[in-house]
Amino acid sequence: xxxPDYATAFWVTNPQQGEMRREILKPxxxxxxxxxxxxxxxxxxxxxxxxxxxxxxxxxxxxQAPFQKGTFPGPVKYGYCSVGRVEHGPxxxxxxxxxxxxPHQDHYVVPASAVVAIPANVPxxxxxxxxxxxxxxxxxxxxxxxxxxxxxxxxxxxVGALVAYLCIQIPGVNVHLxxxxxxxxxxxxxxxxxxSTPDQAPHNQDCVIHASGHPDGLRQGLDLLGxxxxxxxxxxxxxxxxxxxxxxxxxxxxxxLRASQVGQLPTKLLSRxxxxxxxxxxxxxxxxxxxxxxVSGESDFHDFPALAPHLLGSGSxxxxxxxxxx
Numbered sequence: 562x563x564x565p566d567y568a569t570a571f572w573v574t575n576p577q578q579g580e581m582r583r584e585i586l587k588p589x590x591x592x593x594x595x596x597x598x599x600x601x602x603x604x605x606x607x608x609x610x611x612x613x614x615x616x617x618x619x620x621x622x623x624x625q626a627p628f629q630k631g632t633f634p635g636p637v638k639y640g641y642c643s644v645g646r647v648e649h650g651p652x653x654x655x656x657x658x659x660x661x662x663x664p665h666q667d668h669y670v671v672p673a674s675a676v677v678a679i680p681a682n683v684p685x686x687x688x689x690x691x692x693x694x695x696x697x698x699x700x701x702x703x704x705x706x707x708x709x710x711x712x713x714x715x716x717x718x719x720v721g722a723l724v725a726y727l728c729i730q731i732p733g734v735n736v737h738l739x740x741x742x743x744x745x746x747x748x749x750x751x752x753x754x755x756x757s758t759p760d761q762a763p764h765n766q767d768c769v770i771h772a773s774g775h776p777d778g779l780r781q782g783l784d785l786l787g788x789x790x791x792x793x794x795x796x797x798x799x800x801x802x803x804x805x806x807x808x809x810x811x812x813x814x815x816x817x818l819r820a821s822q823v824g825q826l827p828t829k830l831l832s833r834x835x836x837x838x839x840x841x842x843x844x845x846x847x848x849x850x851x852x853x854x855x856v857s858g859e860s861d862f863h864d865f866p867a868l869a870p871h872l873l874g875s876g877s878x879x880x881x882x883x884x885x886x887x
Contacts, residue, residue: 570666571865573635576614577874579866582638589670594650596676599658601665601862602642602689603872603882605718606774607797611639612873615799623824627662628671640664644688645886647676654678658685660844662692665865667886677840683847689883690719690855694843696795696823697723702830703821704770704793709733711766715782716773717745717756719855719881720795724770725754726852737763739781740773742878751854766790770821776803783811783818791817859883 568586573579589595607624610616614634616624621633631637643663647654651673659676663669679688697720706712706728714725717740725738729752738749739762749756757763759778765787771779772795782792783806810816826834857880860868865884872882 568668596645598645598886600644601884609873610799638664642692693719699823700821713769715739715771715778721772726752788814862886
């Protein structure tokens with residue numbers, strides 16, 4: 562099949578503004594694949610910081626996505642949740658549905674090594690959650706929940722819900738998902754996880770995993786820990802400064818505060834794991850129909866510039882929003 566001459570991509574042009582741009586699409590070479598996009602997922606976390614121009618200058622290099630074009634704060638083509646079908650490439654990938662860490666774009670050419678085939682038992686529509694599942698896996702690895710522990714996850718967004726979903730599958734681990742929005746109880750119940758609003762959250766926890774993206778959630782997380790408890794911070798605050806109550810109980814109870822970030826694998830796993838193995842694990846873990854509840858809406862790709870300010874704004878309650886490519 563001949564590659565199209567042009568592709569259409571979404572670019573962030575200014576804070577809280579984006580537009581569609583056409584760009585020349587080079588023909589695929591040896592060991593490359595041409596992918597026609599089926600769906601892409603809109604991340605409420607990092608993409609929101611990019612869209613609102615809140616990436617700190619110190620993080621411009623570390624924040625680069627694998628196939629990003631342009632530079633922060635913009636114009637920049639950014640994203641990492643693309644699901645498509647291979648229309649040209651090696652026989653083992655041809656006509657397969659694949660996942661790629663690519664921005665929002667209708668066609669693209671990448672090295673064959675940059676795509677991973679989606680398992681037959683995972684629908685392409687659900688595979689837009691793959692990058693979020695990778696982040697959740699890393700968070701659980703960093704938290705190391707053990708048999709019989711009491712665990713709270715603060716923030717019932719996509720990542721927080723996935724972390725709670727993974728933790729509840731460890732025998733004996735008691736998990737509460739905490740969120741200020743009582744409507745998220747429906748999501749928690751669907752995933753088989755206990756839910757609490759902040760005023761009902763249990764105390765004396767062995768581990769708290771914070772994924773709300775709000776300093777109040779982080780502060781509460783420290784308050785919920787028992788003696789020698791550990792807090793795993795998964796949120797990224799961009800340019801915001803965060804103040805924490807590190808006097809009193811933080812020292813007397815010997816609490817631990819540790820960061821988790823998907824860009825690096827835990828040190829102790831490096832001898833056996835790499836990013837591709839983690840990505841394959843994330844795709845296989847999506848074989849559960851219950852996870853479809855984390856996709857809260859779908860729209861046409863070409864409507865994204867008009868929808869982005871709402872989807873990525875501070876007041877949005879969206880989970881994963883899926884873009885559909887025709």
